[in-house]
Every structure is written in C-alpha cells, then in structure tokens.
Amino acid sequence: MSETSGQATEILLPSSTVALFSRDQETLVAARDIENDWRFARVKLHVEEGDVLTATEAYKEISSPELIIIQTEMIDDSLAGQLEDLAEHCDEGTSAIVIGPDNDVSLYRNLIDMGxxxxxxxPVDTQIMADIIAKTMIEKIGVTGSRLIAxxxxxxxxxxxxxxxxAAWGISDIxxxxxxxxDVGGGWxxxxxxxxxxxxxxxxxxxxxAENNDEDNLKRMLFDASDKLCVLASGGDVMLESSVTSDQIECLIDMLMVKYxxxxxxxSHAPPELEKAVVTRANQVIxxxxxxxxxxxxxxxLIQEVKDIRGGNDDGIEMVVNMQGLAEVSEVEKSDIEIAMDREVSTIIPFAASVFIxxxxKGKKLIGDKEGEKIVKTALLPIVSKVIDGEVLKSGEDSDDEESGILGGFLNKFKAK
Ligand SMILES: Nc1ncnc2c1ncn2[C@@H]1O[C@H](COP(=O)(O)OP(=O)(O)OP(=O)(O)O)[C@@H](O)[C@H]1O
Ligand SMILES: [Mg+2]
Structure with missing residues (x-):
C-alpha cells in the first residue's frame, strides 16, 4: 500500500527508536538485517517475536518507541480493539505501522482513519522494511545533521x-x-x-x-576499530609537503557526515589552511x-582566532587542559588560567602516564582501563555530549511539533475518543 522513494531516504536517519513485533520468521530476519544498513546507525531498533498483544504488554511496563511496527495474520473486527488497547499504553507521539496478509483497500483506509x-x-523484505521505516522517521522527526568535532x-x-x-572510544562505546x-595531519x-x-x-x-564521489574506494580506506568506531587509515602521505586543499578536506568531511x-x-599537526577549514565547519572545537x-x-x-573565524561566536568552543601534574611547580592553577584566558576551562585531565602511554x-582503547574510562566519562563525554545530546533533544522537540500532523496521529485519534 505504501510507496516509498528510495532516493529520498538515502541519508543517515535521525536518532530514533523503533520496535517491531512479528511472528513471521521472514519478517523477523528482514528486520534484524536492517542492522547492516548504514542509514540506521542512529536508529535503535528492537525486534521481538510477538504480536499486538505482546506489544501492549511490553508498553504497560516501559515507555514506547517513536515507531511501532506490528505484524498481524488476523484481520477481523478484534484488530481495531487491540490496536486501541495498544494505543492506550503508548506514549504521546508514537506512530504505528501494520503489516498484514491481504491487499485490502478498505482495511487500509480503516487503519489510516484510526491513525x-x-x-x-x-512479504516484507529488508529493503522494503528499511525504506518504509526511513520514510516514516524522516517525515516524523525530520533530518538532523551529523556532528563534526575538531x-x-x-x-x-x-x-x-x-x-x-x-573521546572517540567514549562516544562510540559508551x-x-x-x-x-x-587525522588531518596527513603524513604526521x-x-x-x-x-x-x-x-x-x-x-x-x-x-x-571523495571528490570523485567514489564511496566504494573510500570504504576500502577505512579501518574498523569496532562495530561503531571507524578510522580513516591514512598516514602514508609525504610529511614535508601539504598535498590537500581546504576545499578537498571539506568535500571529504561532507561525504563522511552523510554516513557517520x-x-x-x-x-594536531595539520597544515593551518586545513585547520581553518575544519574549525570553520565544526559543530564543536576542542x-x-x-x-x-x-x-x-x-x-x-588560538581561541581568539577560532572565535573570529566562527563569526565572533564563542558557542561550541571548549578549552581542555591536559597533563595536569606533569610539571607541578611550573604549572598555572585553574583559577589563574581562567582569569588569564577570560574564559572557563571546560575540563582538566591529569597527567596519567600509566594510562595514556x-x-x-599497546594500541589499546583508553576506556579499557578503569582509570582511563573514568577520565573519558567524567572529563570528555560531558563536553562532547553538549553537541551530540543537543541533537537528540532537538529530535524530541521536532517530534512534539509533529504530534498534530499525519504521523503522530495514532495515539491522538484514540485518545480523543
Ligand atoms: N593526560 C596524559 N597523561 C599522560 N600522558 C599523556 C596524556 N595525554 C597524552 N599523553 C601522552 O603524550 C604523548 C603525546 O600525545 P599526543 O601524540 O596525543 O599529542 P599531540 O598533541 O597529538 O602531538 P602532536 O602535536 O605531535 O600531534 C603521547 O605519548 C601520549 O600518550
Ligand atoms: Mg597528534
């Protein structure tokens, strides 16, 4: 019944929560396969064997996701009642999609009328399922951009x-x-x-x-450090020459920001013109x-220059003081730093050779160590989450706005009764 345009949904989807309940093995496998779809990196998808009753039971206990997909084999008068019961236990703004056995126009109309x-x-294969979820979430939440942190x-x-x-390990793992x-430092x-x-x-x-829009080639240049963290495996560049222009680095960033x-x-060690290009674009400069x-x-x-480049705006600029305690006698106290800098220090990280070095x-992740994990959680994540969480919040605001629209109607229509 639904027609989705693959073209329009070929983007990284906004942060969102989706749950699917089905007893059809083919549907369950198709839904689980969506995990491999790059567009779904920010979508938390819960797949459970069950039906509308299972979903209703679940949301008596926990809050419902932004989208619930229910497969049903039984299309009779009791379905409307069961969906109504489900809606009673869902949060405001939850949308629903039904998968059913028959191509029945009057049933379609009735369900749409119900919200x-x-x-x-x-049958719903992975591609169809992914496109339908993508289309629904884009209409519901809107497209929110990725974040560039420099x-x-x-x-x-x-x-x-x-x-x-x-920070990367903290953002990806935690x-x-x-x-x-x-690493914009090229050979360095x-x-x-x-x-x-x-x-x-x-x-x-x-x-x-990136300039040639050659995604496959670029993909081969990536090193997967974990299933959520990836690194451009560069570093083989010549060291004493700059071989990349600021337009080119922006083009690469544009391409990566569509998918990550x-x-x-x-x-660190990047040529000044590339530093400037990235600092201008970044959501946050640390x-x-x-x-x-x-x-x-x-x-x-440096901070003054960064501020000037960003239109005199201090938003998104953070100052981190690292290696406190390395040379205690010649170090400046935090309060004095703040007076001299005329700004707050965002965080202070101790010199901890055993952790960092x-x-x-050993090529290990810092958060694999207890003390390292503590540093990341208490000193770095509170800073980066200013821009990463901000996006989640924004999605929530958008979805509130949508409640009166077509897709937020599932609950409202029931509740209005
Ligand atoms: N808080 C810390 N405590 C102890 N050692 C640290 C700390 N932070 C970084 N180090 C160590 O300091 C050394 C230099 O760090 P790093 O290479 O990250 O610096 P950098 O600023 O990127 O340098 P470059 O300017 O050469 O790019 C490394 O050996 C690293 O393990
Ligand atoms: Mg460096």
Whole structure:
C-alpha cells in the first residue's frame, strides 16, 4: 500500500527508536538485517517475536518507541480493539505501522482513519522494511545533521591525538554513536599506533575518492576499530609537503557526515589552511593545552582566532587542559588560567602516564582501563555530549511539533475518543 522513494531516504536517519513485533520468521530476519544498513546507525531498533498483544504488554511496563511496527495474520473486527488497547499504553507521539496478509483497500483506509501511519502487505523484505521505516522517521522527526568535532592542539605534543582517540572510544562505546576519526595531519598522523592499524592509504587518496564521489574506494580506506568506531587509515602521505586543499578536506568531511553521526577530526599537526577549514565547519572545537605558560599563551591567541573565524561566536568552543601534574611547580592553577584566558576551562585531565602511554604503546582503547574510562566519562563525554545530546533533544522537540500532523496521529485519534 505504501510507496516509498528510495532516493529520498538515502541519508543517515535521525536518532530514533523503533520496535517491531512479528511472528513471521521472514519478517523477523528482514528486520534484524536492517542492522547492516548504514542509514540506521542512529536508529535503535528492537525486534521481538510477538504480536499486538505482546506489544501492549511490553508498553504497560516501559515507555514506547517513536515507531511501532506490528505484524498481524488476523484481520477481523478484534484488530481495531487491540490496536486501541495498544494505543492506550503508548506514549504521546508514537506512530504505528501494520503489516498484514491481504491487499485490502478498505482495511487500509480503516487503519489510516484510526491513525495508523501505514499498512503494508507481507512479504516484507529488508529493503522494503528499511525504506518504509526511513520514510516514516524522516517525515516524523525530520533530518538532523551529523556532528563534526575538531580537536586542535595549542602546541605540539599536548595530547591532542590521545584525547581524540579517548573521546572517540567514549562516544562510540559508551554513548553508542557510530563515529569516524580522520587525522588531518596527513603524513604526521600517529593514529595508527594508538588505534592499532598500519596506514594503508593517504589523506590525499581519501580526498580524491571523495571528490570523485567514489564511496566504494573510500570504504576500502577505512579501518574498523569496532562495530561503531571507524578510522580513516591514512598516514602514508609525504610529511614535508601539504598535498590537500581546504576545499578537498571539506568535500571529504561532507561525504563522511552523510554516513557517520559523529565525525572527529584530529587537527594536531595539520597544515593551518586545513585547520581553518575544519574549525570553520565544526559543530564543536576542542582546544587542547597543557597548564604551562607557553601553551596557555598560544591557547589564548588560538581561541581568539577560532572565535573570529566562527563569526565572533564563542558557542561550541571548549578549552581542555591536559597533563595536569606533569610539571607541578611550573604549572598555572585553574583559577589563574581562567582569569588569564577570560574564559572557563571546560575540563582538566591529569597527567596519567600509566594510562595514556600504556594504551598508546599497546594500541589499546583508553576506556579499557578503569582509570582511563573514568577520565573519558567524567572529563570528555560531558563536553562532547553538549553537541551530540543537543541533537537528540532537538529530535524530541521536532517530534512534539509533529504530534498534530499525519504521523503522530495514532495515539491522538484514540485518545480523543
Ligand atoms: N593526560 C596524559 N597523561 C599522560 N600522558 C599523556 C596524556 N595525554 C597524552 N599523553 C601522552 O603524550 C604523548 C603525546 O600525545 P599526543 O601524540 O596525543 O599529542 P599531540 O598533541 O597529538 O602531538 P602532536 O602535536 O605531535 O600531534 C603521547 O605519548 C601520549 O600518550
Ligand atoms: Mg597528534
């Protein structure tokens, strides 16, 4: 009954929750296969063997997702009552799609009148299911963009790349957001050491693939650190020449942002023109310094420049002080840093050689260590979640707006009775 345009849904879907209840093995397998669809990286999909009654029982206990898909074999007068009962136990704004056995126009009309968003006739393969969910979620929530987070060192060696990796592991493993890291430093990249891969490509090759819109080639250049964290396996570039332009790096970022909810750019050792391009585009710029005078002095000028580039706006600029305690006697206190910088320090990270250097040398993730996990959770995630959570919130606001629209109607129509 539903016609979806694959073209219109070929984008990374907004963060959302979807549940499917079916007793049809083919449908269950098709739904579980959606996990492999890149568009669904931010969609939490719950697939359960069951029917409308199972769903009703479930939502007596827990809050309902944004979209419920129910498959039913039984199309008779009791279906309307059961759907009504389900709606009673769903949260405001929950939409419903029904999968049924017959191509029956009057049934379709009745269900739509009841507030059901769509009626689909089985069999439903993975492609159809994915397109229908995509279409529904886009209409319901709208398309929200991915996030670009740039880490910029005030000075060399302040720990920028280490914090990039630590934050990436936290965002992917703990916040469960599909994330990609790119090192804009080209031949100066040390990511391979910390993330445990041999550079198999160059930043130049990657930007050329992006310019040619060659997704397959670009895909081959990625190293999967886990199922949610991926790294551009570059680093083979020449070191003493810059071979990538700012337009090219933007083109690569554009391409990655279509598929990854979070793109993290390591700007330590990147040429200034590329730093500028990324800083201009980024949703968040994290400036890393140590608590020592030379680094703080550069931070002050750097943050001012970043602010100017971003139209004089301070939003999204964060200052992280790393390696506190490395040289205690010559370090500046947090309160003095804040007075001198005329801004708040977002977080202070202690010098913890056993955690950072050990993780780096062994190519292990920082959050694999208790102390490392604590640093990530308490110092880094609160900062990045300002931009990543913001997006989730926005989705919620959008969905509220939609409640009076076509797709939010499932519940409202029942509740209005
Ligand atoms: N908080 C910390 N405690 C202890 N060691 C740290 C800390 N942060 C980073 N390091 C270590 O400091 C060294 C330099 O870190 P890293 O390579 O991340 O710095 P960088 O700023 O990216 O350097 P570059 O300017 O060369 O790109 C690494 O050996 C790393 O393990
Ligand atoms: Mg670095």
């Amino acid at each position: 059901v968003s769509d009626y689909i006739v089985k 880490f910029l060192g005030a000075k060399g060696g302040v720990g920028t790349s280490s914090l990039v990796q630590a 916040m469960e957001q599909k994330t990609i890291i790119i 990249s040390t990511l391979g050491v910390g993330m445990g891969f041999e550079p198999s490509t160059t930043l130049r090759e990657a930007v050329l693939a 909810p979070v793109v993290i750019a390591d700007l 400036v890393v310094s140590t608590p020592t005078l030379p680094s703080l002095r550069l931070s002050r000028s 050990d993780a780096e040398n």
